[in-house]
Amino acid sequence: MAYCKFQADHLFTGYQLLDHSHVLVTDEGGTVVDIVTGEAGNDIQQFRGILMPGHINCHCHLELSHMRNRIPAGRGLTHFISSVMGFPKVDQAEKERSMALADKEMYENGIVATGDICNQLYSIRQKEKSNIQWYNFLELTNLDDAKAAERVVLYNNMANEFKEALPSTSNVALSPHAIYSVSPLTFSLINKNTKNKTITIHNQECADEDQLFTNGSGRFLRFYESIGRKSMPLAVSGKSSIQTWLPYFNNGQTIIMVHNTYTPEEDIIFANEYAEMNGLQLVYCLCPNANLYIEEKLPPIDLFIRHNCNIVLGTDSYGSNRQLSITSEMAAIHKHLPDIPIATLLQWATLNGAKALHWHNDLGSFEKGKKPGVVWLNKDFSEARRII
Numbered sequence: 001m002a003y004c005k006f007q008a009d010h011l012f013t014g015y016q017l018l019d020h021s022h023v024l025v026t027d028e029g030g031t032v033v034d035i036v037t038g039e040a041g042n043d044i045q046q047f048r049g050i051l052m053p054g055h056i057n058c059h060c061h062l063e064l065s066h067m068r069n070r071i072p073a074g075r076g077l078t079h080f081i082s083s084v085m086g087f088p089k090v091d092q093a094e095k096e097r098s099m100a101l102a103d104k105e106m107y108e109n110g111i112v113a114t115g116d117i118c119n120q121l122y123s124i125r126q127k128e129k130s131n132i133q134w135y136n137f138l139e140l141t142n143l144d145d146a147k148a149a150e151r152v153v154l155y156n157n158m159a160n161e162f163k164e165a166l167p168s169t170s171n172v173a174l175s176p177h178a179i180y181s182v183s184p185l186t187f188s189l190i191n192k193n194t195k196n197k198t199i200t201i202h203n204q205e206c207a208d209e210d211q212l213f214t215n216g217s218g219r220f221l222r223f224y225e226s227i228g229r230k231s232m233p234l235a236v237s238g239k240s241s242i243q244t245w246l247p248y249f250n251n252g253q254t255i256i257m258v259h260n261t262y263t264p265e266e267d268i269i270f271a272n273e274y275a276e277m278n279g280l281q282l283v284y285c286l287c288p289n290a291n292l293y294i295e296e297k298l299p300p301i302d303l304f305i306r307h308n309c310n311i312v313l314g315t316d317s318y319g320s321n322r323q324l325s326i327t328s329e330m331a332a333i334h335k336h337l338p339d340i341p342i343a344t345l346l347q348w349a350t351l352n353g354a355k356a357l358h359w360h361n362d363l364g365s366f367e368k369g370k371k372p373g374v375v376w377l378n379k380d381f382s383e384a385r386r387i388i
């Protein structure tokens, strides 16, 4: 069997940063054979910078790829949602071209797997020919309990279409969009339908989300009015967003909570305790560039670290990001919080994401028998490239 050998200034295994003396050995297809030190023979490919496993993007909306540079930045979440909902009609060919470019960009800059929000079926064709592995979150929005059962049937049917079209390495699960767009019965039915699955939800992306549920105020009221709704989907609970929606879940799920830009410490403590007591795995997904684009604010990353939260990274979509690159997300965090160790950032980008999507048996780290992809990364996070 022919082997491929790789050596760099540093080798990140998924767990730790090793020095130059370590050589990664894979077979020709990229399956990890070993990491060796000392005499590794000839034909070692040399790199400056870091070699690491393929990146895992835990939050994207491939369907929104055609919105690149089309939604104004810095206007807040309710404005952003209105812009997405009111986006001018785009023909299918342009959507497909944009999705193909987004897919290519992600693959080339080192992303090997993506957790992708799907509201419709039209990303299937791109995913059929993609080199990326897709976890498809079929995202429900539904404001009326009376329509909940029918919506869940519709989305389960869509889930079956994804399953039939895509390779068995992909996955599909229903997921709620966010607390402000999902009715109580819809939450309960999603809980029933997703036993032991990884699901996702947009959480506390703006301050108005908490205001809506603590005291029934904030900009979401105007948003509901603009779409012809008189009332909110869930009643005012007197509690924060996460303290209101999380108790709908108790079915062994891994829940990737996306953004968490406005999650205060008391909510982190509540959520982690609730998860522990109810057999859930909580994952905090950071999309810093999207947060800076929409709300011009970063989530409280230092608090998530202090409370041992399980952290992963996502790009969000071209609607709210100028590139789809986990490297750029790491760069944004490193720029604002330079004290976070590099190995910690690299683990968020790889092994943690693979675990969140339940794909760590194959992806996320250099361990014998896995095929996680090999990515070269510039030390200053300015560039990354898929090697194998």
Ligand SMILES: [Zn+2]
Binding pocket: 059, 060, 061, 117, 202, 258, 316, 317
């Ligand atoms: Zn999103």
